[in-house]
Every structure is written in C-alpha cells, then in structure tokens.
Amino acid sequence: AQASVAAARAALAASRQQLDVLNTQISEAAAEVAAAKADLDTARLDLGFTEIRSPIDGIVGNRLAQVGTYVSPGSYLLTIVPASGLWVDANFKEDQLRAMADGQAATVYADVDPDQPLKGHVTSLGPATGAIFSVIPPQNATGNFTKIVQRVPVRITIDADQAGKVALRPGLSTVVTVDTGSR
Structure with a gap:
C-alpha cells in the first residue's frame, strides 16, 4: 500500500510540474499574442501613413503623383476641386x-x-x-x-x-x- 501511495505522490508531483510547464507556456503564448497585436497596431498605423486623404469632398482635377510614388511632407500631389x-x-x-x-x-x-x-x-x-x-x-x-x-x-x-x-x-x-x- 505504501508503494502505491509513493507512486501516487510521485505521479502528483509529476503532474504539478507538468502543470507549471503548461502555465509557463500559456504565459509565453499570451506574451506572443500581445506582441503580435502590438505589431498589428504598428502595421495599421504605418498603413495609415501611406493613405492621403483630402480634408474636403471634391473631384481630383490634376494628379501629379501616381500609386507607389514616394512623397515627402509638403509635396504637391494633386488638385482637388470642391464639390x-x-x-x-x-x-x-x-x-x-x-x-x-x-x-x-x-x-x-x-x-x-x-x-x-x-x-x-x-x-x-x-x-x-x-x-x-x-x-x-x-x-x-x-x-x-x-x-x-x-x-x-x-x-x-x-x-x-x-x-x-x-x-x-x-x-x-x-x-x-x-x-x-x-x-
């Protein structure tokens, strides 16, 4: 009977160690998910910097920049004719x-x-x-x-x-x- 109690205690200790390992893996996975969400937010922000929006509704009258063109702040890109x-x-x-x-x-x-x-x-x-x-x-x-x-x-x-x-x-x-x- 003592042998089965000792075996059960050993199995319990092994299960607790396995639970600690699994909890550590869960914490690591949660940290990776948080890092991936932060990367996604950064990518969305970077994508927002590639979009140029007009402050008014209108029609593009004269477009100098094309898709894929690198521009800098203050560059003349297009003319908007107010609607x-x-x-x-x-x-x-x-x-x-x-x-x-x-x-x-x-x-x-x-x-x-x-x-x-x-x-x-x-x-x-x-x-x-x-x-x-x-x-x-x-x-x-x-x-x-x-x-x-x-x-x-x-x-x-x-x-x-x-x-x-x-x-x-x-x-x-x-x-x-x-x-x-x-x-």
Whole structure:
C-alpha cells in the first residue's frame, strides 16, 4: 500500500510540474499574442501613413503623383476641386455697381448648359478693379487721359440646393445677372 501511495505522490508531483510547464507556456503564448497585436497596431498605423486623404469632398482635377510614388511632407500631389461651395467671379463694369450689394439674388448661366440657370447670391464686391491687381497695371505715362471703363470682380456664390444641376467646373465661361432690386 505504501508503494502505491509513493507512486501516487510521485505521479502528483509529476503532474504539478507538468502543470507549471503548461502555465509557463500559456504565459509565453499570451506574451506572443500581445506582441503580435502590438505589431498589428504598428502595421495599421504605418498603413495609415501611406493613405492621403483630402480634408474636403471634391473631384481630383490634376494628379501629379501616381500609386507607389514616394512623397515627402509638403509635396504637391494633386488638385482637388470642391464639390460644394461653388462660386463665380463676374467682372461687372464700374457703372453697374451702383445698385449692387451683398446678399442680392443672382442667376448664373454656364456656357456648358445655358438652358439650365443656377441660382446664387452676391457674397462680395471686389475691393478694387481688376486692372489694379494685374501683373502690369495700366499707366498713362504720356499725360493723355483716355477714360476706360474699369471692371470690378463680384463674387456670386451658387446656392447649395443648385449643386449638381450643371457640371460647373473651374475656368468655364458664364453669364451672370444680378437682381439689384432684391436684398
């Protein structure tokens, strides 16, 4: 009987040692899982650095960088044309500005679809004529005075509910009318 008790004690001690070994293996495996999760988080972060996101909704207008190109901070990669918040800068003659003011209703006819008018409103009148901001302002060095009617830029913001009615793009020609009786 003592031999079977001794054998049982030896088997118990062996089982306890085996349990300690298994617990150590579990701890090592848990540490490996934690390290793998940390590696995965680092890989996801690194992948996030490879994605370039625009801060605005829009359409890519001019793309210089291609997939796989290495870029550095501040590199010019592409141009985004905003999908909303569109405006038109119309150059009105100085004698047309008398009755014009911010907030007045305006209608924009784009040459791309002249039968589909866009509603908007005046958001600003230029602070000076277009000639003042030109690269070479006109100067009359001869002393002769010739009156030339100047044009002033007037910004017309397209109303938000008009978005998508016409495929308005930067640089397209438009005709603008302003309802000077509205405010």
